[in-house]
Every structure is written in structure tokens, then in C-alpha cells.
Amino acid sequence: MQATYPPSASPAGVSPGAAAPAGTRWPLTLAIVAAVLALAWFVTVRQAVLFLIGVGMGGLLAGARFGFTTGWRRLIEARDASGVFAQIILLAVAAAISIPLLSSFPAELSAALGPPSVSLLVGAFVFGITMQIADGCGSGTLYKAGLGIPLNMGVLPLFALGSFLGSVHLHDWLSLGAIAPVSLVRELGSAKALAATFAGLAAVGAAAWLWSRKGGGASRLWNRKLVLAGIGLALLAAANLVVAGQPWGVVYGFGLWAAKLATAAGAFDPGSNAFWGQAGNLRALDQSVFLDVTSITNIGIMAGALWISARRPVEGKPLRAGQWAAVLVAGFLLGYSSRLAFGCNVGAMVSGISTGSLHGWIWVALAFAGSLIGVPLRRRLGV
């Protein structure tokens, strides 16, 4: 079984092929415009706006090859901190907008608050390992699938299945030990929460800078394209919060899709499950995925990446059957662990930290520890 995947030698984990003529984007542009109009007419105007926000996110992620997974891998393997610095800028800009908004509109906006728990520790650690093997976190899997990379297109359904099963088992994992979510905005107020977030980001940036300097100082800290993409993503994440009333998320939508299929097949009774039996989740199962906030931005991200790929097709190298098996297992675990961890790099890290949730910081520490294992494991597997 042969397929292609982006070579790890590429700084951003993908290798663009020859550019296609400019005209190849017109059919996709028309399709995206038609989708926006159809959503506005048949669903809601808000969902059409969120789809456009997702398209922008997908365009930025794919256009700049902005990969959370790749950024961490480059830091670990090559002592190149440029990807991590762009992520820190993203978090700082998103927090600078989101935290004051959350403080000013507490009734209309919600933060990404996950409970510090055994579930979070295990989930984030496993996610950190598997995101390196599957070559993508939540957003990475989405935009690379949108780019047409076979590895990530193959991972996506298993990510969804894992996300669904993780949510089904979530309350069993929570029974192992958890405390209530900690909101820095609520505990400290807006100004102190923002100061604490900036201080944490500065500490992470200093640690990454020191680590990169130990490598001989050859690597650059600032990659203009990644920094600009990071700022753009932060603005779109803030727009997601302003429009939807909730932060950017990825994983819930995946789990919802698999839950709908399992329910329709008679293999799952949501009413008897602690998570899916909740009123909001039962409502999400009953209505179209086009009304779900995370689903609509997920679709938009894939569409935006597809639009980019029309002129910048991705080349890759063959992947053997054993490597495929390892990647697909990792993809399943990626989905399962992301629900245990109350989000992926987007829902837990970007949205958690930028909206003042303690669980976002715990997630980063455990996921990075997992990546320290995942990166050499990926090299050993040859993926």
C-alpha cells in the first residue's frame, strides 16, 4: 500500500509542488461564495459568517504552512524556535483581545474552561505523542486534509471516531479525579489575568530562546510569514469568539459527526450517556451539523486549505503499509485523547490560554512532554 505524505525535512512539514495556473482557483472561489450564500439563506447568517472565518483560518494555516505540531518538532529536533515564537505571538494577540472581552461581556461570551484532572494529564500527554506520529494536531489534520495530503485525509475519520469514543468515556475518566475549571479572568480580574498570561508566554518564549541558542545560535527566532499568519489567526480566533460567543474549537465537531453516524446506525444511545445525554448535546445531535459552531469552522478550514492547494499542490513521498497502520492508530488516539484533554492545540491551547483557562497551561506542559517522546518515535517509525 503506497501513498504520499509531506517529508519531515520540510520546515513546515509539507513540500509544495509546482504552482498551478491562477485560473484554477475560480471554480473553488465560486463554490465557496455559493456555500456562504446557501448557509445564509438555508441555515443562518451567523453560520455563514463563521464559515467565512473558517475559510480565512484554513487559508492562513495552509498558505503559511502554520503547523503547531511542526513548530514543536522543529524546536525539539533542530532547535528552531521560529514556529513556537509565532505561536506565542498568536496566543498573546488572541489573549489581548479575548480576555478584556470576556470580562466586559460575561453573559454573552464563554471561555474554554476545562477541568484540571487526571483525564487532562493523560489526554494531553498522549495527544502530544500522537500528534507527532499523525503529523498534525486538530487544526493541522484539518488543513492538511484540505490540502489533499493522503495521510491527513486518512487520519480524519479515525480522529472523528476517537473523538466520539473519548467523549462517550469522558465521565469515567473524570471520576478518576478532577477539580472545577479555573478561570484566571474570574479569579484575578481582566488586567491581572492578562498580565499573568503575558508573563507565562514570556517565560515560555525565554525557555525556547535559551534552548535554540544552545544549538549554536544558527536558527532564527522570527519567521515573518509565520508571525503574520499567527497574528491573522489570532484575529480570526477573536472574531470567532465575538460572533459565536464561544472560543474557536475543532474536536467537538469531529465527535459530533461520528456520534450522529453511530446514533443513526443504532449502535449508540445518546440518552443513556453522561456527555451526549446533556440537553445541549442532544440538541446538537438532532439538528444539522451546519448549525454547529465548531463543525462549520472545521468545514471552512478545509475549504480554505483546498482553495490554497489549487495553486500550490503538495508533493510527498511513499508511505508503506506498516507506516500507514501506525499513523491511523495514532489518528484514532489523537481524537480520543483530545476529548480527554478538553481540546487539542486549538480548543485547549489557543482557546484555553487566550481566554484565561488554567487547563490550557497544563495542556501545553503535558502535550510538549508527550512530543518529546513522539518526535523520536516518529523518526523510528519513518513517518
Next chain:
Amino acid sequence: MRSRISAIAAFWAALIVFFAWDWAHSSPVNHRKEPAIIAIGSGQAPSGGHCSAF
């Protein structure tokens, strides 16, 4: 190149089939309950699902 385009076409075809099935089997959209275009200033509490939910 042709196999790449075929794989992308198959991927999007599967997604579109899923969305069409879902649209046909879900409750119709109630436009009377359409949420505000922007949450801020709407007076409505957010009610969507999120990855951090438990």
C-alpha cells in the same frame, strides 16, 4: 497528479454525501430562533458545543 486529484475528489465527495445525509435526517432549521449574527450585544448566552465541555 491524477491520483492526487482523485483522492481529493473522493474525500470531498464523501464529506458532501455525509452533509447531504445529515441535512435530510436532521430537524429542519427554525429560522424564528435564528441566533444574532454577533454574540456581543445580543443578550443571548452561548449554547454551542465546545471541546472544553464535559
